[in-house]
Amino acid sequence: MEKWEKRPWIDVTCSYIPVEIIHAAGFTPRRVVFPVEVKNKAFSPASLPVNFCSYVKACLHPNDAAGIVFTTCCDSMRRGYDLITTCKKPAFLLDLPRSLTSRTTDYYQEQLLHLANWLVEIGGKPVTRESLANSMTLYNNLKYQLNNHLQESNNIWEFVLEKQKLIQAFLTTSPEEVLKQLKVNFWAAGLKEKGASSLKKIPILLSGTTLPEVSILTNLMESNFNLVALDFCGEARFTPLADNFSFSANFFELLKDLTLTYLNKPPCPRMVFQERRAAYLANLLLSSKAKGVIYYSLKFCDHGLYEVPLWRRICQQQKTAFLHLETEYQSSISGQLGTRLQAFKEAIQGRFLT
Amino acid sequence: MNIKELIARNLQNKGIKYFTRPSFYFLLKILTAFWRPQKGRWPQKISLSFYLDLLHRAYRKKQPVVWTNVYTPPELIWALGGIPFMPEIFAAVAASLGLAPFFLKKAGEAWYSTDLCSFHRGALGMMHSRLVPPPDLVLATSQLCDGAVKFLEAASAFYQCPFYLLHIPYPVTSPAKAQTWLAEELTALARDLKPLLLVMPQTINKVANHSNQAREHLLAVNQLRQQIPSPYRGSEALSDVTMHLLALGTTYGTAFYRHLEDNLSERVKNKRPVLPQQKYRLLWLHFRPYYPNFLFDFLEKHHGAAVAFEEVNAVTWEKLSVDDFWFSLAAKILANPLWGPAERRVVQAVSLARLYQVHGVIHFAQGGCRQSNGSVFLLRETLRRHKIPFLNLEGDCIDERNFMAGQTMTRLESFLELLEG
Amino acid sequence: MITAGIDVGSNTTKVVILRDGEWLGDALVLTGADNRGSAEKALAQATKAAGIKRTDIAHCVATGYGRINIPFADRKITEISCHGRGAYAVFPGTRTVIDIGGQDSKVIRIDAPGRVVDFIMNDKCAAGTGRFLEVMARALEITLPEMAAIASKSKNPVTISNTCTVFAESEVISYLAQGLPKEDIIRGLHEAIVDRIESMALRLGVEQEVTMTGGVALNKAIVATLRKRLKQTLLLPPQPQLIGAYGAALIAANQA
Known part of the structure; x- marks a missing residue:
């Protein structure tokens, strides 16, 4: 077993959490995505109201992680954090500002320091200039390689599905493991032969609040859609590259760079100002040449x-x-949602003319 | 035709223009001035005058109207020379007049889901009906709930006016630093808004003094409410809460709480409780349904159960400082136990339950309120540990379609039977 | 060319048979638990009424929630496209279709050439559908046709505040216990359904002309209330419950 394989996991729940810091503290960050192994149902679903975000409920299931990091991204997440602290699981709540100003950037940077301290409290190593620079380099390297792989293919349906699987694997696997796999070109295998049939499919943009479950994507594929653009935590709003830092930078400069990188990434529905997001979405739609937009959200997600x-x-x-x-x-x-999807396709195709 | 029907009919035709004219509110203000209320009704007169004055000034447009969310300290906007307007409060006012269904429908037409909080849907409906004073700027504070920020952002886009967001630090780590940071934010905000508003130091002094005076009276009112039997109806207190949410820092706020204190003192002194046959005392969490309903009559008249106190009326902040206004305002914001980890709210609930010697605690679970409903588990567990009976009463403050009369009655009766033991 | 449209709804299964667009025959049977069996039965009745053999049918389109269980259909199209197509064929000026069926209600916008451009469906709840009326008729111990007639007598409808069918039923029972007149309760129920439909229609935007389809369009009280609320003339096809199947048969003719 290699050294990195023994590192304990830290669960993360939001794409604004800089995973580099967690890695630098000697943990392996892992995004909570499905399928979550449900071992004990007695605690979470019953403790939260029925009309409550199901993703937050999923984050509360007990597992093998050494701790979990939440952000103040929504009311439900905040309450999820409250609840998990009652069962003595180490948890940290990162206060994420909604806007991007010099003052909120300084504030978030301060919060990241608190995160680093908490990681030490739960048994991690102190985050130093060297360890942070190393982790940032590792993630940058990985993200560059991933991007290269991803850009090789066209926007073809099968590719989108594989790409999502790849990104979700990236989010839930140690960076060292993903790099190893990329070296043997495991992930890209078979991609090039697929996808020739996408031409007749309807180009759509899929947007949503959190990561799309792979079965949703499969449903769309079966409904003859071609996903030409995605706007999800795992797609356009994917963990960004901190590519401006230099090795000569001191610890705080590195942290600043990381802070700015994360706060500057394409905004999620929770961030203000709405017009910044509106402009981003309008451009995404325009450049994608999609004929339809499917907005897929979780029940009871206010954002x-x-x-x-x-x-x-x-x-x-x-x-x-x-x-x-x-x-x-x-x-x-399924059921009525399937009917809506099929009717949407029929409406776009406009085939049933007189 | 009753008044409610008359208003509802006018909302749907040209009569709407009367509700958006300053002269309409000015006239009502004059009429109110002639009203000589019975002893004990003075606070109602002051509160009515305050709202009419607010609407009159907001429509007259001599001062900029600032839309903001509930729990933004009103002193902040009064001190900056603006008129604070909290659409969530006016959604409750609309509900009390029986007009909420009209506005909720309007919000639905604009694609706002019924799963969203009805305070915000009601306010959005009023906005889309153009039945609220339009804002000159929108100032959201990121406390309490997500819906407020999102709704205000939508309002700023709708009216094409500037949007400001004040990030309120989440009070989990280093509270002292959070206060300093927030005070700096407030100072910077005041500086940024200077060209839009009228920041004058004498206004700050006036606002701070009024706020502090009202706070003293409110503290006295809250102390008088510890008396058994209760001198003040919980249903009224849950309506009057809007005065400390919006009128603190004004002469109206001070006068309102001064008269309220006088009333309650008189009631205690002359042994005139609001419910002579008081059997149970209750602590109320969250707000109440504002549309006409039987809930409080059912509790008070049929079962002798008085709502002795409400968490939303607790004074959780220290006096504002004239010399260091922004720093003290930051402290006020951060002292709100409803913001931050649910544990803060739970601790306050236990201490209020003890202080007001209640027999049980009722949490009114507003349908779309994730932040409040998400803390029910902790409330229930903690209160159970302290052997304080707890009822989570599901309903809706604004949307009466989500109020289940039969079920609510059964739940309340069972809870009261449980208190009887 | 002879084509058939089969609409397998939650309550009833409808079949319409056309020859070159001309109505040859139709049938309506209860759906029951066996979708395929009901479709077979309805098809047999319709072919008999049309005076043709089943093998004469050149193309067949299935629609409705049970469409997936009809193996002999050549194509499966949603009821949204079929109702849009059917309503447009009956009234070519149609731009908005309001379809209230047994389990779903929908508002469909169509453009001048007859294409579906937007639509909205009720959520999972049964309020605002035919099922809601059925449940309430049972609670009130009257038949569905009686409901509309009784509702029109009311001058003072009660407010049914619950949006959930189950809770609304208990609300109705408590109104009965309070001794409120049946006609006022029934009228209140009609208003509650129309509330739902009106809110969907206003959300999507109502463009003239408006055609109503689906079984609930046979209820005169609902139609009258909706007409009043939307301040629009509502066009009613002769057999509104068959419009989905009719649209399916027309699409079958185009697709063949």
Whole structure:
């Protein structure tokens, strides 16, 4: 077993958490994505109301992680943190500002220092200039390689599915492991032969609040859609590259660079200002040449629900069809949702003329 | 045709313009001035005058109107020379007039989901009906709930006016640093808003003094409420809470709480409780349904159960400082136990339950309120440990379609039977 | 060319048979638990009514929630496209279709050439659908046709505040216990359904002309209330419950 394979896991719940710091403290960061192994149901679902985010409920399931990091990204997450602290699991709540100013950047940087201290409290190594620089280099290297792989292929449906699997694997595996796999070109295997059939499919943009469950993507594939653009935590809002730092930088300069990189990434629905996100979405839609937008959100996600009027406005302006699908986390599209999806496709194709 | 129907009908036709004219509120203000209320009704007159004055000034547009969310200290905006307008409060006012369904429907038309908090949906409906004074700027404070920030952001886009966001540090780590940081934010905000608003030091002095005076009266009111039986109806207190959410820092706020203190002193002195046959005392968490409903009559008249105190009326902050206004305002914001880990709220609930010698605690679970409903588990567990009975009463403060009369009655009755032991 | 449209709804299965777009025959049977069996039965009745053999049918399209269980259909199309197509064929000026079926209600916007451009469906809850009326009719111990007639007598409808069918039922029972007149309760129920539909319609935007389809369009009280609320003339096809199947048969003709 290699050294990095023995490192304890730290679960992360939000794409604004700089994983580099966790790695620098001697842990392996791991994004909570499905399938989550449910060992003990007695605690989380019963403790939170029925009309509550199912992703947060998923984050509360006991597992083998040494700790979990939340952000103040939404009310449900905050309450999830409250609840998990009652069962003595080490948890940290990172106070994430919604806007990007010099003052909020300084504030977030301070919060990252608290995170580093907490990691030491739960048995991690102190984050030093060297360890942080090493982790940042490792992640940068990995992200560059990933991007190269991802850019090799066209926007073809099978590729999108594989790409999501790859990104989700990246988010849930140690960076060393992903690099090892990339070296043997394991992930890209078979991608090039696939996807020729995508031409007849309907190009759509899929947007949403959190990571799309792979079965949702499969449902869409079966409904004859081609995903030409995605706007998810795991896609355009994917963990960014901290590529401006230099090795001569001191610890605080490194931290500053990391802070700015994360706060500057494409905004998620929770961030203000809405117009910044609206402009980002409008450009994404325009450049994707999608014929429709499917907005997929989790039930009881307020940020997601507030995004629906925004998306409708953008789609109206660009004369693009829009469909909102709402499900619980880890559920597939079936029954009435399936009918909506099929009707959406029929409407875009406009085949049933007189 | 009753008044409610008359207003509702006018909302749907040209009559709407009367509600958006300053002269309409000015006229009502004059009429109110002639009202000589019975003894004990003075606070109601002051509160009515305050709202009419606020609407009159907001429509007259001599001062900039600043839309903000509940729990943003109103002193902040009064001190900056603006008129604070909290649409969530006006959603409750609309509900009390029976008009909420009209506005909720409007919000639905604009694609706002019924899963969102009805305070915000009601406010969005009022905005889309253009039945609220339009803002000159929108100032959101990132405390309490996500819905408030998102709703205010949508309002700023709707009215095409500047949007400011004040990040409120989450009080988990280093509170002292958080206060300093927030004070700096407030100072910077005041500087940024200077060209838009009228920041004058004498206003700050006035606002701080009024706020502190009102706070003293409110402290006295809260102390008088410890008397058994209760001198003040919980249902009224849950409506009057809007005065400390919006009127602190004004002459109205001070006068309101001064009269309220006088009333309650008189009631205690002359042994005139609001519920002579008081059987149970309750602590109320969160707000109440504001549309006409039977809930409090059912508790008070049928079962002799008085809401002795409400968490939203607790004075959790220290006096504001005239010399270091922004620093003390930052302290006020951060002292709110409803912001931050749920444990802060739970600790306050236990201590209020002890202080007001209640028999049980009711949490009114507002349908779309994730931050409050998410803490029910901890509230229930902690109160159980302290042997304080707890009821989580599901309902809705604004949307009466989510109020289940039969079920609510059964739950309340069972809870009261449980208190009887 | 002879084509058939089969609409397997939650309550009833409908079949319409066309020859070159001309109505040859139709049938309506209860769906029951066996979707495929009901479809077979309805198809047999319709072919008999049309005076043709089943093998004469050149193309067949299935729609409705049970469409996936009809193996003999050549294509499966959603009820949204079929109702849009059917309503447009009956009234070519149609731009908005309101379809209230047994388990779903929908508002569909179509453009001048008859394409579906947008739609909205009810959420999982049954309020605002035919099922809601059925449950309530049972609670009130009356038949569905009686409901509309009784509702029109009311002058003072009660407010049904619950949006959930199950809770609304208990609300109705408590109103009955309070001795409120049945006609006021029934009228209140109609208003509650229309509330749901109206909110969906306003959300999507109502463009004239508006055509109502689906079984609930046979309920005169619902139609009258909706007409009043939307301040629009509502066009009613002769057999609104068959419009989905009719649209499916028309699409079958295009697709063949």
